Amino acid sequence: MGEPSIVVIKDNNALVIHALDEAAERLGLYIGQPLANARAMCPDLKVFDADVVADAKTLSDIADWCDRFTPLVALDPPHGLFLDISGCAHLFGGEAALLQTLVRALARQGFAIGAAIASTSVCARTLTRQATGSIVADGGEAAAIDRFPVSALGADETITTGLRRAGLKTIGEVASRNPSEITARFGARFSTLLAHALGQGDAPISPRKPLPDYIVEKRFAEPIATDTMIAMTLSRLAETLIASMEKQGKGARRLEAAFFRTDGVVRAIMVETGRPVTRSVVIDRLFRERLDALADPLDPGFGFDMVRLSASRTEIMVQEQRDLDAHVHDNDELAALIDRIAARIGGKRVVVHLPQDTHIPEHAVLAAPAQHHLAAAMQAEWPVRAESEPPLRPLRLFDKPEPVTVPFATVPDGPPHQFTWRRAKHAVVRVEGPERIAMEWWRQDGKQLTRDYFRIEDAEGLRFWIFRDGLYEGEVFDGDGKPAPPHWYVHGLFA
Amino acid sequence: MSGARISALATLRSQIERIETAEVVHHHDRVALGHREVDHALKGGLARAAIHEVFCEGRQGAAATGFVTGLAGRVTMRRPLLWVRQDFSELETGALSMSGLAELGLDPRRVVMVRAADVESALRTSADALACDALGAVVLELWGETRQFDLVASRKLTLAAQSSGATGLLLRMAAQPLPSTAETRWMLRAAHSPPGPMWSAWGAPRFDVELLRNRHGPCGRWIMEWKCDECQFSEPSAYPQPVAAAPAHRSDPAVLQRRVG
CATH class of the missing domain: 1.10.150.20 (5' to 3' exonuclease, C-terminal subdomain)
Structure with a gap:
């Protein structure tokens, strides 16, 4: 038996014992005792600071x-x-x-x-x-x-x-x-x-994770460590899982593979799919993509002694007539491709677009994860473009409008004659506008300014979407409350 | 070099030629772009199931995007389009706007966007996607010079495209052309609107297009215009706006000329 050791924590500005070992307990120390008292009883105590988070x-x-x-x-x-x-x-x-x-x-x-x-x-x-x-x-x-x-x-x-x-x-x-x-x-x-x-009634416990719908697992007497063994185990488990789900006509939407290492470390890896999966080959491939792309690869250490595959979200499969309709086949293929890409680089990085009911250009389109919104995006109603008009909205839109310096512009609501953007001067050759877009006062908290948009072509033929943030003399003021010149921004680029 | 070796080399060359053309002719059908001279140079139109590269200077990014969008609109034939882009290019030239895409006459419902963090994952994703026969086209948008996109990577993309029939379009902004297996290579600049008063509206998108490389025909430089209503390219018009509205019932020239190659 070594020296008695204790762990102390600060409680009401005094250090008190938070935990102790057997030797310390035998000396008569107890949890909650002030450190000073403990030291008085036993001067050669080993003292450690508590780390509650750890x-x-x-x-x-x-x-x-x-x-x-x-x-x-x-x-x-x-x-x-x-x-x-x-x-x-x-x-x-x-x-x-x-x-x-x-x-x-x-x-x-x-x-x-x-x-x-x-x-x-x-x-x-x-x-x-x-x-x-x-x-x-x-x-x-x-x-x-x-x-x-x-x-x-x-x-x-x-x-x-x-x-x-x-x-x-x-x-x-x-x-x-x-x-x-x-x-x-x-x-x-x-x-x-x-x-x-006393056994009269019971309080339910609250498990950390919801119970998965289906679980299959494999234990090993001899831990496994090689990639091929891991892949083989996973595909066996996938087959068993699919077989048990098939009996009830279910397909998996979210799968989790948990790897239990012999030294107690557990690593869980999850893949999600846009459509219910009913084939073990697909599960196999998704996990392969995911394992390949892990930022910190699966470390077998001394080996895994158990691998568990669970389907934490499942859906009832609707059997469709597939072979006759090429369109359905295409959609399935696309959904499978999206799942694979999402497994590798993350579901939020594969997006489809949904039109929104607003005039504010940066909010007009919502990018939503393709796995969950593919069907909705395929059927979305986009505003119809005006026939025989050149494009009214830019092809490339800046997430954050970029400020430009405008030496002079026609007041009160004329376009600039020249402007500087990213240190380059552009002379304005063609102008269309203004297109006035007022902010949605019923949604915004802070005051937002009215924007006047101009479609501008410069001497080189480059086309810009430029706006003036605020009206002259009406919306923009300096620190003293006097009208100040509004700022100009580039919001997008036309083809 | 001895005569025997030279003739051996010649035989090998002709064999390679035969293998390559056999492969190409077997797979390709072509889609007319709508610009007569360009279609002539391309032997009927842009080859599908191949890779095409579009280069531009950094500030011409929007024009090149417009051109690539137009090409994609021509070759996809109502099939989905996968647009893979690198995070950095969005900071430089802005994000591809679906409203803008719709204004060009294309269908934003069929666009799936992949936001790849770096060049490697963008390349890998596009190679994977090009092998998927449900897609009409895959656009890979990269900003700046990259060492990862070498001849091997290019070859991989070409093989994937040939096997599936999807078309690969590479949008390379602020980059210099390097050897590749692309079918065509273009250099893009924005073109001026036709002359007119300052306040007259500009017309359809116009491109100053230079065909730098064409595996099966001559190169050249043209001004091309994108017709948003018909969803095809055309010769530049002299007036910024169409004088009369285009007829509504017009057969799609792409369908007529599909089996040329």
Whole structure:
């Protein structure tokens, strides 16, 4: 046994003990004790600063690791986890074997843990604090916990102290009182907690992730590490997944592959599709694209001992007559291509366009992810262009209008005669305009200025879309409230 | 060099020639652009299932975009168009505006845009997309010189286009032409509107088009105009605006001339 070590945290401007090891506990130190007192009792303490964020991260990593036992894992901060193992235990050789596997594996990773199985979450939590390793059958909750001190329930400090002062030291003593007395004295929340601990009713846990619709997984006695093995495993899993979905006429819209490394690290990779996938080849290819393009590649370390493939979003497949209609085939091909590109570079980077009902040029078109809006975009109603008119809107539009310097322009609403943009002078040869676009006062919060747009051609034949931000003498003022000349901007370029 | 070696080389050359032309003739059908002289130089029109490069100076980006959009409008034949662009080019010349595209007479509903972060992912995406036979055309828009787009990358795109029948259009802004396997290579500049008073409206988009390379015909330089209503190119008109409205029921010349090559 080494020197006693403790972790301290700042509480009300004083450093107090946040966590301690066995040696420190044996010296009589306790959690919540001020550091100064602890030092007085034991001068050669090793002291570390608490890192609450890292603690939370560790807990969440352990929860990831626990995903291998059940998909329903809930956090119980600051250092607890609930696992709903209903219907899972037999896969690991029964409840006792599961508990043993879990405790041993975590102990091997260097964690000191308490674990217990009971039919309600509060009862199980109480047991982990006092009798780790116990398994309580349905109905035996009250008998299992009635000799434990009330602090094991994990209620507020004030309630625990109150109960102790009232002479109720064990859970059994509290339970023997009339529930209405307890409720009157300590509140309904405590009496509910007590009832749950005794196995009367249960509070549902809130799992970190929603339960996927379909899960398939493969465990390995000998961890796998090579790319070919990983790819092969994935395609086998994909086949099984598709087979089970096919029975119910479903197709997958979102798939997640989770790789469980032997050292406890879990990496999850997700792909989304625009249409329900019903072929394992497609799943295979999407994951290949995704794995190829990962910024930090999948690191097998000493190998993966389990791979899980789950479909977290599925849709009912409508069987269509496909072969006769080339158009349908084209749309399917396009959707598949979009899925592949999105798997590689991200769904937000592949977009289709939807027209919006507004006159403001920069808001007239909405770019939406193609995976989800392809069908809507194909049927969108675009404004009809005026026949035998040259283009009224530029082909290239700047996201942010770029300022230009205009030495002089015809007032009040004439065009500039020359302007400087990106350090180059342009002489105005042709002008059309102004086209006045007033801002939408019913939508904007701040005051926006009226814009006068001009279509301008310069001496070289380049065509610009230029606007004056604000009317002369009416909208633009300097710091003293006097009218100031408005600014000019290039908003787009015509072909 | 000995006579035998020279004749061996000649045989090899002719073999290569035969392989290449066989491949080309087999796959290509051509789409007339609408400008008589240009179509003549192109032996009937722009070849589909091939790669075409359009170059321009940095500030001529919008004109080149207009020309590429026009080419895409001609070759896609109501099939979807995938436009792959690099993030940087949007900062330089602005984003492709769907309202502007619609004003040119093209259908924004059939455009899918891919916003690639860098040249590599843009190249990879376009090679992948060109192999997809559901697409009419793939536009790859790159800004500036890139080392990644070499002969190998170009060859990859060409092979993909030949296998699927989709047309690849490369919009290379602020870049110098390098050796490639492109079917044609163009240099684009904006052209002036026809002379007229300052306040008279400008006409249809006009391009000063230079054909720098043409694998199966002569090169040249022309002024081309884009007819937004008919969705095709034409000879430059003398007046900025059409005097009479164009007839509504006009057969599409592209359909008539499709099987020329």
